[in-house]
Amino acid sequence: xSPLTIALIGVAGLVLLNLGTAVAMRLLLxxxxxxxxxxxxxxxxxESVAAFAVEITDELPRARTSFERRLLREAxxxxxxxxxxxxxxxxxxxxxxxxxxxxxxxxxxxxRVLQRIRGAETIGELGGLESVPALRRRLGxxxxxxxxxxxxxLTRVGxxxxxDEVLAALSEGETVxxxxxxxxxxxxxxxxxxxxxxxLLGDPRHPPRRRLIVVxxxxxxxxxxxxxxxxxxxxxxxxxxARACHALGKIGDPESAEPLVAVAxxxxxxxxxxxxxxxxxxxxxxxxxxxxxVDVLDSExxxxxxxAAASLVQLGDAGLAAVCSRVxxxxxxxxxxxxxxxxxxGATAPAIDRAAAxxxxxxxxxxxxxxxGATARLEELAGRDTPSGRYAIGVLRAxxxxxxxxxxxxxxxxxxxxx
Amino acid sequence: xxxxVADDSMVVRRLVCARLAADGHEVFEAEDGQAAVxxxxxxxPDVIVLDRQMPKMDGFEVCTRLRQDTTLRSxxxxxxxxxxxxxxxxxxxxxxxxxxxxxxxSPRELSVRVRLxxxxxxxxxxx
Numbered sequence: 075x076s077p078l079t080i081a082l083i084g085v086a087g088l089v090l091l092n093l094g095t096a097v098a099m100r101l102l103l104x105x106x107x108x109x110x111x112x113x114x115x116x117x118x119x120x121e122s123v124a125a126f127a128v129e130i131t132d133e134l135p136r137a138r139t140s141f142e143r144r145l146l147r148e149a150x151x152x153x154x155x156x157x158x159x160x161x162x163x164x165x166x167x168x169x170x171x172x173x174x175x176x177x178x179x180x181x182x183x184x185x186r187v188l189q190r191i192r193g194a195e196t197i198g199e200l201g202g203l204e205s206v207p208a209l210r211r212r213l214g215x216x217x218x219x220x221x222x223x224x225x226x227x228l229t230r231v232g233x234x235x236x237x238d239e240v241l242a243a244l245s246e247g248e249t250v251x252x253x254x255x256x257x258x259x260x261x262x263x264x265x266x267x268x269x270x271x272x273x274l275l276g277d278p279r280h281p282p283r284r285r286l287i288v289v290x291x292x293x294x295x296x297x298x299x300x301x302x303x304x305x306x307x308x309x310x311x312x313x314x315x316a317r318a319c320h321a322l323g324k325i326g327d328p329e330s331a332e333p334l335v336a337v338a339x340x341x342x343x344x345x346x347x348x349x350x351x352x353x354x355x356x357x358x359x360x361x362x363x364x365x366x367x368v369d370v371l372d373s374e375x376x377x378x379x380x381x382a383a384a385s386l387v388q389l390g391d392a393g394l395a396a397v398c399s400r401v402x403x404x405x406x407x408x409x410x411x412x413x414x415x416x417x418x419x420g421a422t423a424p425a426i427d428r429a430a431a432x433x434x435x436x437x438x439x440x441x442x443x444x445x446x447g448a449t450a451r452l453e454e455l456a457g458r459d460t461p462s463g464r465y466a467i468g469v470l471r472a473x474x475x476x477x478x479x480x481x482x483x484x485x486x487x488x489x490x491x492x493x
Numbered sequence: 494x495x496x497x498v499a500d501d502s503m504v505v506r507r508l509v510c511a512r513l514a515a516d517g518h519e520v521f522e523a524e525d526g527q528a529a530v531x532x533x534x535x536x537x538p539d540v541i542v543l544d545r546q547m548p549k550m551d552g553f554e555v556c557t558r559l560r561q562d563t564t565l566r567s568x569x570x571x572x573x574x575x576x577x578x579x580x581x582x583x584x585x586x587x588x589x590x591x592x593x594x595x596x597x598x599s600p601r602e603l604s605v606r607v608r609l610x611x612x613x614x615x616x617x618x619x620x
Contacts, residue, residue: 124507128600130515152504159599161508 115142119149126168127153127161134168147174147196154200169200179208182224190215191223198227206233213243222255229263237263237270241283253286260290268296275302285314292321300327307337307351315343316350323354331360338370338378349377356385361392368396371408383412387419394425398435406446413443422451423462430465444473494611495536497521499529499555500544500573505596509542509573512600513607526550530558533565540611542603543590545574545581553588560589567617569610573598 122135123146134150137143147169154165169175174196181193190212197205205227212224225240237260244256260267268291275287288306291299303325306318319337322330337343337351352370355363367389370382386393397404397412416422429436444452455466496518498509503524510520521536523529527549533541541559545552552572559565572590574581585593591613592606 120504120507121511124504124511128508128512128515130511153508156502156505156508156597157600158597159601161600162597 112141112145116145116149119145120153123149123153123165127157127165129161129164134172137172146172150174151196151199166200166202170202170204175201175205179205182208182212187217187220190217190220194220194223194227198223198230201227201231203231203233205231206236209233210236210239213239222259225259226262229259229267232264232266234266235270237267237274241274241280245280245283253282256286257290257293260286261293265294265296268294268299271296272299272302275299275306281311281314284311285317288314288317288321292317292324295325297325297327300325300330304330304333307333312344312347316347319347319350319354323350323357326358328358328360331355331358331363334358335363335366338382339366345375345377348373348375349381352378352381352385356381356388359389361389364389364392364396365400367393368400368404371397371412372405379408379411380415383408383415386412387415387421390421394421394439395435398439401435401439401442404442406442409439409442410446410448413446413448417448417451423455426451426455426462426466429469430460430462441469441472444469445476449473494540494608495519495521495538496607496611497523497529497532497536497538497541499523499526499532499541499547499552501525501547502544505544505573508600509603512604513542516604516608518607526552526555529555533559533568534562537564538568539614540569540571540607542571542573542607545572545576545585553584556585556588556590567614569607569614571603571606571610573603 119135119142122131125131126134135142135146137146150165150169154162154169157165178193178196178201181189181196184190184193194209194212197209209224209228209231213221213228215221215224221243225243228236228240240259240263241256244259260271271287271291271294275284275291278284284306288303291303300322303318303322306314307322309315309318315337319334322334334351334354338348338355340348343351348370352367355367364386367382367386370378371386373379373382386397389396394416397409401409413422416425425436426440429440440452449470452466452470455463456470457463496513498506498513498520499522500506500509501524506522506524510522514520521532521538523532524547526547529541529543529547530550532538543552543555547555550558552574556570556572559568559570569592570590571592571594572585573594573596574585575596582593592610594603594606
């Protein structure tokens, strides 16, 4: 090859490279412009949809191309997600008028899984009861995620009387769905579903479903379900029983305090059931449960004892009075346990003030707690020149003497001075 | 009335700002907690609509910082949050929020609450 040919090939190569670079640059610029344009359009859509939702304008932006239509649909969905009340209703009506719900129903029949899921989600976000038949047809979908999206959408649009069907659609291959996901679907059905849930709770064929329903009834604060939940306390399924205790605690009906106290005191029950029952008593806040909780406070097992101590703290003065009245018969570690939780709740300093002011029962409790080793708060107060500070010094000295019985004599016990 | 809207969600900011601007308020925006504090110190708004969860500084922290500033101690704060739980409500009030609304929210309700909050703050300042 002659040098001239080589030079010509080199020049041609350079020209081609320049041309290629120029084309690539143009394509890149065009792509960037397209992105900027679509970002501007998306922003305009969002602003127009927001203005429509808050009733500044009566016109939604026009969407001529399929791309604009997609942007409008997305803007309406993301805006509706943040809204409630009349603004949401306004968007939902316009969304259906524009044919987006009909499109979503058609997507439910798509051969592509993602399309079917997207269709169900769209209906769940902005659809209504008109779409219930289309969603029900997909409850038998072979893909579990589509079934899940359809059940979620059904509960979100407020379909009533379908919970049995919804749960059946989700129970096939239960390992696919976590209990949390199932609970989310049931919770979305809201308080209107309580009567249906009560009826389903009575069906003993599906133990996992019953346990889930009990939790959901508690989360929904379903006051009218208290009789069924109290009945569940005697169910042979101990896990159901523990969850019923938690649910009753959340609902907080004082009528359920008595059966819960009976469960908390029943030594034949597993520890976690008694713990749940003791904890629920505190949530209900009925002072009549205080005496029984003091019995549970003396339990040898840590968890029931801790739940009883926490509940007594929640009961406030009634809890303190119950502990004070029986402090002489309680185990030192039970007293210390209650004191610890009382202290965490910021209630030991007021108790020490009351003791320093001369309340005999509270004095006995503070002294017992100090003897059990719960002295941190007293030591903190002991440095102050206040009645409580001086009282704290006395109690600490008495406690110190009690831990050295050989040297202590009744006459010399500083607690005698303090009390 | 000057209103600051602090929320990291652009959709929420658009909705709230559009409603409040249509009500005749002068509206400022901030997309994170730090920006909210900066704008509040610069513009001295009468009311702040504050999101609970924001980057850089959450709504609670913003509330605390604003209440520490003597000139902003009396600004009306409406906390807008995803969580309607008792804990969030109580903490919002303890940190110095005057009003509480949960998402999803009604723009009409927000509009009325902001107006009443502004009037209340004005009355408190004049009396």
